[in-house]
Amino acid sequence: MAEQLYNAIFVGSIYALFAVGFALVFSVLDILNLAHPVVFMLGAFVALFCMSTVGLPAALAVVAAFLATGLFGIFLDRVAFAPLRRRGAPPLSAMISSLGFAIVVIRLMELRYGPDLVSYPAGSLPQAVVQIGDARLDGLRLLIIGLAILLMGALTYVVRATQLGRDIRALAENPRAARLLGVDVDRAIAATFFISSGLGGVAGALLGFAYNAIYPQMGTPYELKAFTVMVVGGMGSLPGAVLGAYILGIGEIAALVFLPAEFAELRDALAFGLLFLVLVIRPRGLLGHRSVERA
Amino acid sequence: MDAIAEFFRVYQTTIGVIGINALLALSVWVTLYAGQLTLGNAAFMAIGAYGSALLGMRLGVPFPLGLAVGALLSAVLALPLGFAVFRLRGVYLAIATIGFALGLNGIPPITELWQIYLSLAVVAYVLWRVQGSTAGRAWAAIREDEIAAASQGIAIRRYKLAAFVAGAAIAAWAGGLSAHLNFSIEPGDFGFTRAVQILVFAVVGGTPSVAGPIVGATLLTALPEILRPLKEYRDIFAGLILMLVIIYLPRGLVTLAELRKTRQLQEIGAADVA
Numbered sequence: 001m002a003e004q005l006y007n008a009i010f011v012g013s014i015y016a017l018f019a020v021g022f023a024l025v026f027s028v029l030d031i032l033n034l035a036h037p038v039v040f041m042l043g044a045f046v047a048l049f050c051m052s053t054v055g056l057p058a059a060l061a062v063v064a065a066f067l068a069t070g071l072f073g074i075f076l077d078r079v080a081f082a083p084l085r086r087r088g089a090p091p092l093s094a095m096i097s098s099l100g101f102a103i104v105v106i107r108l109m110e111l112r113y114g115p116d117l118v119s120y121p122a123g124s125l126p127q128a129v130v131q132i133g134d135a136r137l138d139g140l141r142l143l144i145i146g147l148a149i150l151l152m153g154a155l156t157y158v159v160r161a162t163q164l165g166r167d168i169r170a171l172a173e174n175p176r177a178a179r180l181l182g183v184d185v186d187r188a189i190a191a192t193f194f195i196s197s198g199l200g201g202v203a204g205a206l207l208g209f210a211y212n213a214i215y216p217q218m219g220t221p222y223e224l225k226a227f228t229v230m231v232v233g234g235m236g237s238l239p240g241a242v243l244g245a246y247i248l249g250i251g252e253i254a255a256l257v258f259l260p261a262e263f264a265e266l267r268d269a270l271a272f273g274l275l276f277l278v279l280v281i282r283p284r285g286l287l288g289h290r291s292v293e294r295a
Numbered sequence: 296m297d298a299i300a301e302f303f304r305v306y307q308t309t310i311g312v313i314g315i316n317a318l319l320a321l322s323v324w325v326t327l328y329a330g331q332l333t334l335g336n337a338a339f340m341a342i343g344a345y346g347s348a349l350l351g352m353r354l355g356v357p358f359p360l361g362l363a364v365g366a367l368l369s370a371v372l373a374l375p376l377g378f379a380v381f382r383l384r385g386v387y388l389a390i391a392t393i394g395f396a397l398g399l400n401g402i403p404p405i406t407e408l409w410q411i412y413l414s415l416a417v418v419a420y421v422l423w424r425v426q427g428s429t430a431g432r433a434w435a436a437i438r439e440d441e442i443a444a445a446s447q448g449i450a451i452r453r454y455k456l457a458a459f460v461a462g463a464a465i466a467a468w469a470g471g472l473s474a475h476l477n478f479s480i481e482p483g484d485f486g487f488t489r490a491v492q493i494l495v496f497a498v499v500g501g502t503p504s505v506a507g508p509i510v511g512a513t514l515l516t517a518l519p520e521i522l523r524p525l526k527e528y529r530d531i532f533a534g535l536i537l538m539l540v541i542i543y544l545p546r547g548l549v550t551l552a553e554l555r556k557t558r559q560l561q562e563i564g565a566a567d568v569a
Contacts (some may be wrong), residue, residue, distance in 0.1 A: 034491070080538065089545030092332070092498045096541045098496065103534030111527060223485040 002135035004257050005250075010210070012249025013148035017203035019226040019233075019241040020152060021196035028172040028192045029092050029235030035098040036074055036200050036226065037219025038105045039069045042207035043201025044218065045109065045118075052121045058209065062147075065205040066198045073197025074190050076101060093186050109216040117213040125209055144206045151199060152242055159238065164191055172236075204227045234288020241284050247274065306520070307408065309384035313516045314411035314560070315473045320496035320508030321418055322465035328426070329458035330438030334490040335376070336466040341485035342369040345466025348402045350477075358405055362471040369467030370460045377459040399480040406475040414472065414510070418465055423505045434458060466493075499540055501547015510548050510566045 018040055025033045043065040044168050050061035080101040128139030160166040167188040170178040179185050210216040226241075229248055233240025251274040278286060327331045346365035349556065350356040356364070425431050428491040433454045445451050452555060474480050500511020518536065520531045544550055 034379040083542045084545055087542075089541075092494070093541045093545040095491075096495050096498055097538050100537030100541070102535070104531050107528075107530040107534065109426055227487075246409065 002133065003018040003137065004253050006135070006137050006141070008253035009246070010145055011252060012246035013145045014203055015208050015222070015229060015249055016200055016242045016245035017148050017206070017226055018222050019229040019245045020155060020238055021199040021203075023233070023238055024192060024196045024199075026230060027238070028168055029081070029094075029189065030228070031081060031098070031144045032091075032095040033076075034095055034194075034223065035080065035099050035102040035105070035225045036196070037073060039076070039200040040207075040219035040222060041106070041109065041198040041214070042072060042177075043069045043204030044214040046111070046209060046264070047205035048118065048120060048129060048199065048214065050125045058120075062202060062205050065201045069201025069204075070194040070198030072153065072201070073193035075144075076197065077189060077193040101286055102189045103164035106216050107184065113216060115216060117215050119212050119214075122207070130164075134168040138210075140208055144210060147206065151202065155195065158195070160276075161199055165187070168192055171178060204293060226281040232285055234285030237285065237287045240287030244278075247278070303408075309517065309520055309545035311406065311411055311476050312406055312473075313513050314408070314415050315469050315476065316493075316496055316512035316516045317415050317509045318411075318418060318469035318472070318501060319466060319493045321415075321422060321505070322462045322469065323493050324502060324505070324508040325422065325458045325462040327497055328431075328438065329434035329455055330441070331455060331458065332494075333462065333469070334494070335373075335461060336493050337487075337490040338486045339369045339373065339463040340470035340473070340489070340493075341465035341480075342372065343470030344480050344485070345399065345426070346467070347471030348399055348474045348480065358475065362468055365471045366464040366467040366538050369372065370464040372462045373463035374456070378454040385519070395431045399474075400478065400549075402474055402478055402480065403479055404475060408474050411472055414468060416494065418468075419505050419509060426505060430454060430457065446492040495537075499547060501538070501544075503547070504549055507549040 021034060021039075022036045025031050046065040046068045047058070047061040050056040050064045056064065076098070080097045081094050084097060118254070122276060126140055126143070130137045130139045130142055157165075159168060167183045168191065169180070169190075170181060170183050171185055171188045172247070175185060178188070204214075204219065207218075225248060228234075229244035230241050231244075232247070233242070235245035305552060321337065322339070323333060323336050343362070346368050347358070347361035350361040355532040359488065364532040373537070374479070419427035426434075433449045435450055436447065436449055437454060441451060441547060470485075484536055496515055500509065501507030515537075518533050519529060522532050525532055544554070
């Protein structure tokens, strides 16, 4: 039981890291970034490259994944979103542009690495087992949970208490007013994408470590989950997305534990049903505060 | 003449899929035109697909009747959901995520091309007529400014609900046709990816007119076939084309004609007048 709860928190942490970046871009720029699963996948592959080709230890590979995917996020914005902003295009066109971008990058990665599972070099991942009472817990996952919580704490600090965070929030409120108030809007947008994609990349690397199996399409299943979690948490609310992510994680593991094997296909339905119930009771989402005009 | 017959024989499936995708794109266009984003049409498509296939296979219901029942069922289900939607925007998402766990094999492939294209012609014609009617103008008003529309006495809820229900019925009809074009239905056919795909058809084609979704669905469905000679680089080019089209024509392919006209007017210095 304790092990299942532990797994639920682990899965929830990965969802949260993924969803918080997804929600950040949405809350600041109103963009549904369908290329977010791509930075997730790239994070895992950057870590692989660092560990197998460069020979870095796992901890440094995670840092490298954060920086590389963060920079990639800025590149993504310049290529897929900035041209649309200049044209004053409707928000849906940004979603489509990011979808095209995602198709290109995933296919390029498949050409390079093949569509199949790739593992990290043997012995490169820290291994430990933590014994708490009767429960044997995988130590690597404990590290991952801790790091995820730390990163989300750091994000909260940056958004709430720094000048950059104030700039980003001003931009989210009203880009034109922010510019008039002297906010360097381009810098704030670049920072938003750096943070969002960096966190997504770290999530990918950490998930890759935990399962020791990565592949170019690995981010795809997380897209719908992040989207769901964001709506349930309250569109654009970062703490809401995190809360929603843990609820989804717990719901999925609960479905795994309590549903008999012959209903295995209904597991996703149960987890999503739980979130749907949240929406019925609380239409604006868990921590959403204004009426939402989208989705 | 033989060349044309040969073309139809070789590309029969693609031509059929193009028609079905055009119908799906129109189903989402109705709601987009009324200013609502919906990801639920893949689920309504599934209702039509399973409904008509099961009616035909288990009860021997004739195909057109099965299609009609599927569309009706979908519309009836859309009604309470549509009501909830006004209170609860996340419902769109929720219906997009409803999992259809069961696959279905051995569906008789009895959909004929003329049935698909007759359906498309009828739906496109009706929507085109509706667009020019009071309802069409109400939808446009709601899309541009809901509060202003309400203050003009437009029954917002009724018109939004009508758009939602009409979209659901069209999607279900397309789903029924699609199920009988292939031998089987896979549960994964109606997920998030499909919902996004339908939306992409409509938006890339352009939402100002009924022609937009049809153009978008046609070109994007045919694109993989056209790019087939590129082999493993096909998807890369398809993705790049998708990006370029939406960046240069963010309001859709059908605005290309308008763009030309504006340019010509600009050249003679009359753009402001037009």
